[in-house]
Amino acid sequence: MTTEQSTAPAPEALTFKAEVQQVLHILAHSLYTDREIFLRELISNASDSLNRMQFEMLTNREVLDPEAELAIRVEADSEAKTITISDSGTGMTSDELVEHLGTIAQSSARAFVQQTQEGNKAAASEIIGQFGVGFYSVFMVADKVTVLSRSFRLEAEAALWESSGDATFQVGPGEREQRGTTITLQLKEDAAEFANSWRLEQIIKRHSDFVAFPIYSGDRQINQQKALWRRAPREVEAEQYQNLYRQLTLDADAPLLQLHLSTDVPVDMHSILFVPAKRERGLIERRIEGKVKLYSRKVLILEEAKDILPNYFRFVEGVVDSEDLPLNVSREAVQSAPVMQRIRKTLTSRLHRELNDLASQDAERFAAFWKEFGVFIKEGIATDYENRNELLKLLRFNSNRSSDELITLEQYKSRIVDGQTEIYYLLASSLEAGCTSPHLDPFTARGIEVLILHDIMDGFMLSGLRDYEGLKLRNVDEANLELPGSAEEAAPQVDDAAFARIAERAKAILGDKVKEVRASKLLRDSPARLVSDDDAMGREMQRIQQMLGREGEAAPRILELNPASGLIASLARRLESDADDTVTTAAIEQLYDNALLIEGLHQNPATMVPRIMKLLEAAARG
Known part of the structure; x- marks a missing residue:
């Protein structure tokens, strides 16, 4: 022509x-x-x-x-x-x-x-x-x-x-x-x-x-024209799936998982969905959201059907084609059509099943999925109560006993100690900070496992995860924990009078930053920790505010000092010799800042540097 x-x-x-x-x-x-x-x-x-x-x-x-x-x-x-x-x-x-x-x-x-x-x-x-x-x-x-x-x-x-x-x-x-x-x-x-x-x-x-x-x-x-999603899965080769994925996404990497589904009931539907290998696709956009094209009787009616899956599955790519969607439906009305609800429910259910099958059959590939998309599953826990049980199976956590290995809630439950009726968790700014947290002292001593939640989305997830199979979730920074089991108590290195002096001095130095300074009943090796007698939801909401970039001043907490700590004993002796000792003042301020830092609550760690230098100089002088 x-x-x-x-x-x-x-x-x-x-x-x-x-x-x-x-x-x-x-x-x-x-x-x-x-x-x-x-x-x-x-x-x-x-x-x-x-x-x-x-x-x-x-x-x-x-x-x-x-x-x-x-x-x-x-x-x-x-x-x-x-x-x-x-x-x-x-x-x-x-x-x-x-x-x-x-x-x-x-x-x-x-x-x-x-x-x-x-x-x-x-x-x-x-x-x-x-x-x-x-x-x-x-x-x-x-x-x-x-x-x-x-x-x-x-x-x-x-x-x-x-x-x-x-x-x-x-x-x-x-x-x-x-x-x-x-x-x-x-x-x-x-x-x-x-x-x-x-x-x-x-x-x-x-x-x-x-x-x-x-x-x-x-x-x-020249072209085949018959869409892959209209064929029986047994007729489609792996390379053809990959070619379709590349055409849809321009992503050079092969997808991690594909779901080819054709159903007659409860809805007539043909679809191929892909879970990408990486959370961020594209070389410039670095986009993390997929696109699902919606066809009605082979006619493309929506380039991006945002409501065809729950929002936490927005990383999924693919195509959905249904004979049940009326051809004369407007693009605005299609999202609210009853058939769309049936399609959404069917696809969501199958995705949950496929991901749980992947978790049980191929731990290595599921670990790759969790690394890239676990944050979305946590979002689902908070937003989709209807599918909560299926999502709970997908959750993976670090703990103080699992090192780099991720565990499930089911595994945690199987390892609880005698008399334990709660699942304990620790909110931390990073896995490293969580593993060194003073809150772990009494749990390690008693052999109790603690989940370490170090993702900023974890606070949001906990709004939908208050219990699991009869076990309530409990934050380890609560002020009045009563732990199961027993542990050998560490002997105090200061008497009550000496401890009272250092507690009073710490409260005077820190002022309104802390609600109270008191002796810890649980600490063994760490000199101090911050605990809260507020409702746990308040602390978790603070983490959600951080996620949204709306950080504010942390609510005052209780500072617990460890009478069995050599550092606390040394500071008490310095106070006994000199009630105005400047090194003790700096050390108490530093203990408080250290606790904030471990909790992920310190807003400006650089302000600690002059004080640290002062303490180093004092240590060098002996």
């Missing part, structure tokens, strides 16, 4: 926006790897136009060429060194050609330019489509591009767009009887290889084999 020549007056010359010119320069002069992606991008654009046309015709038959086949045609002319890509989609008017082909979102252009300026040119070619610059990839292979288009609107006239990839483009009247768009590429000398039908077919099979519309070369259809 050749492009019709316009006999209308000379087209108007226009200038590309500055950001478009930057992109064009990079594409035309800097990117040489993976140049074949230009065809993927043009076919993707054509498919989008056909999707829009198909949807338009569900409610409107007053369009140009209503009986025209929805298809894409690709032809090469090796002698003329041209490629022509045509579609019967919505087409464009003259104004739409200017709007769509003369402008790029500034944020997208900046991100693309930054990527290439950093020298990662191969990577830039992989993400061209992600930044809305896909059409301009034609200038990697073409010296001149002509776009002839006619809108589906009955009153619209054909329009012609031309550019040689420099600073300008031309738009004017064109001659085209049929609805749709034809793009003709005049290839560069070093891109002549693409002017061969076999080469184009090779590219289409690699990148566009599952496009939902037929792609023709002459009278022969």
Whole structure:
């Protein structure tokens, strides 16, 4: 097929926006790897136009060429060194050609330019489509591009767009009887290889084999067209799943897990869902949210069906196609359609089952999943009570007994000591801080396991996790813990009078920062800890505030000092010799700051440095 020549007056010359010119320069002069992606991008654009046309015709038959086949045609002319890509989609008017082909979102252009300026040119070619610059990839292979288009609107006239990839483009009247768009590429000398039908077919099979519309070369259809999700799982090879995943995501890594599901009841549905290998996908966007495309009877009705899965599964990628969704439903109404609730429930249930099967059958792969997406499962615990039991099975925790090994709540329950009726947990700023927390002293001495919650999402998770199979969850920083079992008591190194003096001195130094200073009944090795007699939810809400970037002053807590600590005994002796001893004052302030730091509550650790230097100087003097 050749492009019709316009006999209308000379087209108007226009200038590309500055950001478009930057992109064009990079594409035309800097990117040489993976140049074949230009065809993927043009076919993707054509498919989008056909999707829009198909949807338009569900409610409107007053369009140009209503009986025209929805298809894409690709032809090469090796002698003329041209490629022509045509579609019967919505087409464009003259104004739409200017709007769509003369402008790029500034944020997208900046991100693309930054990527290439950093020298990662191969990577830039992989993400061209992600930044809305896909059409301009034609200038990697073409010296001149002509776009002839006619809108589906009955009153619209054909329009012609031309550019040689420099600073300008031309738009004017064109001659085209049929609805749709034809793009003709005049290839560069070093891109002549693409002017061969076999080469184009090779590219289409690699990148566009599952496009939902037929792609023709002459009278022969090139692509498979039948969607993978409409096939029986036994008919689909692993490589085909990976190819579909790459087409949906442009992610070079293979997915961690795939779910291919076809059901008749309670809803007629065909779907393929993917769990990516990594939480962050893409080279610039670093996005963590997936997209699930929604089809109704093979018609794309939602590019991104946000409510088709619970929000905590928003990392999932894939496609869902249902015969039960009415074709004439509006895009706004589809989310609230009753069938959507059945689809959501079915998919959610199967995802839970697949993830629990993965956890029980392949610990290594599930550990990889938890590392990337565990934070989302914790969110689900707080937000989805209906599926709480399935989500509880997926939870994994560090503990003071498990080292780097993650344990389940079921494993914790199987290891409780005689008389233990609670699950103990410690909120910490990091795993390292949690493992060195003074709160662990009495638990280690009694052989009691403590879950170490060091993720900022843990405070939010605990709002939905108050108990597990009859065991209440209990924060180890509570002021009046009564622990099961027994432990050998550490002998006090100060008498009651000496301890009273240091406690009184500490309260005077710290003032309103602490509610009270008292002797600890549980500490063995650590000199001090902060405990709270407030409701546990208050401390967890404080962590949620941290997660939201709304940190405030921590509520005053109780400072417990350990009478059996050599450090506390030494400070008591210094006070006995000198009631105004400055080293003791600095040491008490430092003990309090240390406790805040371990709790993850210290807002400015740098303020400790002068005091630490003072204490070091005192230690050096002996």
